[in-house]
Amino acid sequence: MGSEGPTPGVTVHVTGFKRFHGVAENPTETIVENLQNYMNKRGLPERLILGNCRILETAGQGAIVPLYQTLQSAVIKDTTSVSNSGTVIWIHLGVNSGATRFAIEQQAVNEATFRCPDQLGWKPQKLPIVPADGAISRIRESSIPVEEITKTLAKKGYEVTSSDDAGRFVCNYVYYHSLRFAEQNGVKSVFVHVPLFSTIDQDTQMEFVASLLEVLATLY
Numbered sequence: 627m628g629s630e631g632p633t634p635g636v637t638v639h640v641t642g643f644k645r646f647h648g649v650a651e652n653p654t655e656t657i658v659e660n661l662q663n664y665m666n667k668r669g670l671p672e673r674l675i676l677g678n679c680r681i682l683e684t685a686g687q688g689a690i691v692p693l694y695q696t697l698q699s700a701v702i703k704d705t706t707s708v709s710n711s712g713t714v715i716w717i718h719l720g721v722n723s724g725a726t727r728f729a730i731e732q733q734a735v736n737e738a739t740f741r742c743p744d745q746l747g748w749k750p751q752k753l754p755i756v757p758a759d760g761a762i763s764r765i766r767e768s769s770i771p772v773e774e775i776t777k778t779l780a781k782k783g784y785e786v787t788s789s790d791d792a793g794r795f796v797c798n799y800v801y802y803h804s805l806r807f808a809e810q811n812g813v814k815s816v817f818v819h820v821p822l823f824s825t826i827d828q829d830t831q832m833e834f835v836a837s838l839l840e841v842l843a844t845l846y
Contacts, residue, residue, distance in 0.1 A: 635673040635712040636846045638839055639680075639700045642719045643796070646684035646745050653823045654719040655681050657835055664832050671843035673712075686738055686755075686799040688746035693800060697807045713846035714813040715770070716804055717838070720797035722819040727785035728826075728834060731792040731817040732772045734802035737762035739794040755802045766805040770816045771845070778841050784834050785826070792817055 640661060642654030658679050665676055680696050683689040700714065722729065736759050738750040754762050776788040792798040801817040808815040818838070820831055 635675055636715065636843050637675040637677050637700075637712065638715045638717060638842060639677040639696075640717045640719065640835075641678075641680050641682050641696065641800075643682050643684045643721070644745065646796070651823075652684070652721050653820055653828070653831060654721055656823075656828065657719060657820070657831055660832065661835065665836060665839070668836055671840045674839060674843040676839070682800065683745055684796050685744040685746040685748065686740070686750065686796055687748050688744070689796075689800075690803065693803060694807070697804065697811075701811050701813065715842060715846075716808065716813065716815040717835075717842075718797075718800055718804060718815070718817045719835070720800075720817065720819055721822065722793075723822055725819060725821040726825055727787055727821065728779075729787055729789040729819040730772050730776050730779075731768070731797075731801060731819065732788055732790045733765050733767040734792050734798050734805055734817070735762070735794070736760070736764035736766070736802060737794050738799055741795060744796055755799055756806060759806070766802055766809070768805060768814070768816045769808070770814050770842075772816065775838070775841055775845075779834070779837060782837055784830075784837065786834075789819070792819070 642658035643652050645652050661679050678700050736755050738753045738755050740749045743749040772788050779786045792801050804815040
């Protein structure tokens with residue numbers, strides 16, 4: 627008895643984006659670059675492992691290869707560690723320059739309609755993100771309890787809401803691919819939109835992401 631081994635943990639991987647048209651400084655790039663050190667100083671929640679923290683190009687089609695390399699590398703790494711017996715979660719952070727609060731996205735739509743060219747010059751209009759999935763009306767939902775997480779974070783004092791519309795730009799594009807990948811590989815994925823630092827300061831945003839990690843650690 628007592629030889630069951632360690633309690634399965636929660637491994638969280640986080641991505642942010644580089645700058646793009648109209649946003650010279652993307653707060654998610656700063657958050658993700660500083661997250662490992664921030665969590666080390668704050669103290670990681672019990673059972674939580676902070677895995678990859680990576681910055682993605684703010685681009686759709688041209689960035690698919692590095693996106694899938696990022697997603698796949700975590701799965702390969704996790705299958706060789708004890709964390710494989712626990713839960714693997716991808717958190718994707720993106721900025722909404724017009725937002726006044728955080729938004730946790732419940733779903734992504736199989737439609738790419740970019741309001742401006744991405745950083746590699748692509749500007750699709752009403753194209754399916756994954757043609758094999760069918761029409762642009764196809765929706766993929768996160769398996770994470772978005773409403774429950776949102777309510778918990780709101781009780782902690784954060785300006786946060788749940789959302790069922792991640793737009794049709796690169797954020798939705800990446801989220802759709804990630805949700806599809808998550809379903810195929812037995813992991814979880816969620817996307818969070820954050821405001822500019824001029825709307826909610828950097829310290830508060832770092833605290834918010836840390837609190838999100840803590841909430842996820844208690845759920846799984």
